[in-house]
Amino acid sequence: MTVPQPPRVALVLVSHSRALAEATAVLARQMTGDTVAIAIAAGSGPDGGELGTDATAIVDAVTAVDGPAGTVVLMDLGSALLSADLALELLDPDVAARVTLTAAPFVEGAVAAAALAGTGAPREAVAREARAALGPKAEHLGEAAEADTPPVTTAGAPSPADAVADQASADHGRTVGTAEAVIRDSAGLHARPAARLVALAAGFTATATLTDLTRGTGPAPLTSMVALARLGVRAGDRLRVAASGPDAEAAVAALAAAIESFTGTGDTPPPLHPKEVTPSGRAIPVAPGVALGPLVRLDRALPDVPERRTDDPAGETARLAAAIATARTMLGAAGRGGTAGDILAVQGALLDDPAIVGRAEALIGTERRDAASAWRAAVAEAAAAYGALDDPYLKAREADVHDIGRAVLRLLVGAAPAGAEGLRPGGPPAVLVVDDLAPSEAAQLDPATVLGVIDRRGGPTSHAAILLRAAGIPAVAGAAALVPAAGGTLAALDGTTGEVWIDPDAATQAALSARRTAFASARPAAPGGGRVTLGDGVEIALWANVSGPADARAARAAGAAGVGLLRTEMLFLDRLDPPSEDEQVAALRAIFGVFAGCPVVVRLLDAGGDKPIPYLAMAAEANPYLGVRGLRLLLARPEVLDAQLRAVLIAGHGHDVRIMLPMVTEADELARTRAALERVHAALAAAGTPHAWPVPLGIMVEVPASALTAARLAAHADFFSIGTNDLTQYTLAAERGHPGLGRFADAAHPAVLRLIAEVVAAGAAAGRPVSVCGEAAADPQVARLLVGLGVRTLSMGAASLAGVAQALDGASVPALAAAARAALAAETAEAARATVAEAAET
């Protein structure tokens, strides 16, 4: 479909300042991605750290990017010119013959040159475009090009742009083409066909436009979904495609054919009217339980952001670009295929839409707004443009614009923009319908007012799903096909089966109420005080695993006696910048407050390849589970470690707080962390900042090495908590969630139990408490085995507390210990489980 790519002209940026050249290269690459080779020769001194230029560095840079299309060199000032001039003499004459030095303004010229070079234009055209780059700036500021500045255009001569076009035409032959096509799709040119046209047009070098001849609207650039929507194209309209550029003819033919192919049969958008939707069906089960209640939509309008000005438009533009790129990655990760895939394609195209992105960039550039307020304004304008259309299909795209707007805005401003009250407006408890619940939002949901959650997108493994399970809120995901985008008054779901009902009839409602009662009564009442006393008086403490204030409240309500695992990742995910110390302190305080007077074990940031965090710039790893994750990552990023340690100590003031390190392999890592903790404490003490001290420092036993050397580690660790999920996957060499290795995903495997026994023995010998905070503790059978092995503290999601309490209630320690001994000698996880099942019967 595309013509073979011509060789691209390369750029070399020569500056006194390495920082200036690097930043200029970043701006230029925004125009072209990696299609144009850009090298810098900047700074002097051994590592280019000092201001100055170096002709030999220019020679190296030109040689590095030299290609058949040649190189355009841009320079800043003074010695840069002299050095570049000298470099031409030092270069291989064949290479030097392909080099053009241009007097273009450095930054503007680099950006303009990169943009044109990306199209495959020849060297002289690229150099001319660069020189002409001062024109728009002068025009914008209302300054005529001054007589003594380099002439931008010469009177009577063709404008540089014409010259470029002429040059391009001379080099590539045909430049323009038009074709007409009639749109047959009954919905006109709605969002998904429009997204396809934009994607198709992007594959050509030629720039294309679309005009609605029937309606007399346009031309609209085929780069902008918003502009295409404004054409107001309806079924039967005659459209004209026009293109100019080297492959114009091919582009026009392909685009016209695509328009004719939109028949409306395969492209019917989801109907808007609820009556046309199947009222029930199965979505993806996420969190068990049955919910029935008023349907409330989490209608997240664009959050307001303060309109800030910036002194650093380039920095804000780069921030915006980064947020858009991250949002696109997240869209891609959210789901593929089917209707959801189509919706994502529409949203992906909107993220590229110059009517939104270009407008935001213009607001940053001309009005010096910061990225967040510029983006919000551009999104609001685009959404209003859709909302003003009379075509109901296009009108509905307003929601898509708001969606992508929110996603990017969330990345730009950090944590959840809405408060908890924004997530669940006043009124009776209800079933929440939401599109793509964010972890930050899930963490704020209160089980007292949110009966259940139907996520039209999302999936069972999202972080939001983990939070919903922990909070005991029944939930399903991936329900877009079952739940209309608007309408409905009553909703119901079964989070165990994935069933969803919208406006169920009276009989169904009655059946659902019965099902809900049955589910609730199958779960024993909450234990008292989070402690279970076994038959012979031994007490087992039941603690909870929590991630935010909402599931902390649910855990407290369920009777947890403490927090055995406070995950801190949620604070770091879904954002572009690390959370500030203040932000961390506030978030931790909210959770500590719920468990005032109880022990809370804070696990430091456990990030890694499986939970990537954009601003930590983690290298891609072939096997992230065996890579730089957990404490390994923290020790490599001391600033992140120190900030989190400070926040925990400050927020922990007046609380029983303990710190747990994820992914410890050797004692040295623990010693280094303890040194950092002591330093942070000393600094806080010196500043007179109230903080928790002393604070126990323990390790999460996940790596088999740390289990096997627990006796040694006990000299350095104040406590052990066994993370059975990772310990199991590392011990059995079976990736978590691997579809073919399910039988190895069981912490009851004798090999894992032996490691646990090792840790318990080491802990007992050294007087270090040992607890278990993995999924195993939440499994009633395995919980009995763990108690049999000598574990006295179990930590789990709030929803599991009651079941585990019931499984342990009245059990006999000698019987469990005997079962555990037999389990250690068993051959498989299944056989190990059988021993404890038998013990239950005796």
Next chain:
Amino acid sequence: MTDSLDVAALTAWLDRAAAVLEREKARLTELDAAIGDSDHGVNMARGFSAVAAKLAGAPPADPAALFKTVGMTLISTVGGAAGPLYGTLFLQAAGKATGKPTLDAPALAECLKAGLAGIVQRGKAEPGDKTMVDALGPAVAALDAAAGAPLPQALAAAAAAAEAGMAATIPLVARKGRASYLGERSAGHQDPGATSSFLLLKALADTAAG
């Protein structure tokens, strides 16, 4: 007393130049601070100390090789405009020195003349633009005129001419380089480039004088 300079003598000159520039670093920087970007002293000291180190590490075979080494080292270590300019001077000089085991006064005059032409071509500066050309130009003329005299006297004459040229830059208005942005305000200050040119020629004359 000698009538021509061999590699050892030229090396001694550049060692002396490195020492002088290190000593005069603050003064050159001060001059540059008045009308430029205050880096000339540091840049020149850095460049010539790199030259001295380079020559000590790998003594060149003949004057042409020596000049080439000096030129390339200056280009990649000075950083400011002086790098490509003095670099060009030495590279051009290397061309004229080719095949000569030692350089007498006429040969040195040839080298310096070629070097000056290179600088003029590279920097597009003319006499009176308040640049190093204002010191080097008179020096070349003086060396030419004194080519028949014993080498030390000829070089002393060149250095004296350079000094006069340097002093003469004080009332000039800069028309090249960073100082040209100051326009009329550059008048009243001595040009740092002309000053470093004089210092280099003075070091050469002192070396020849023994």
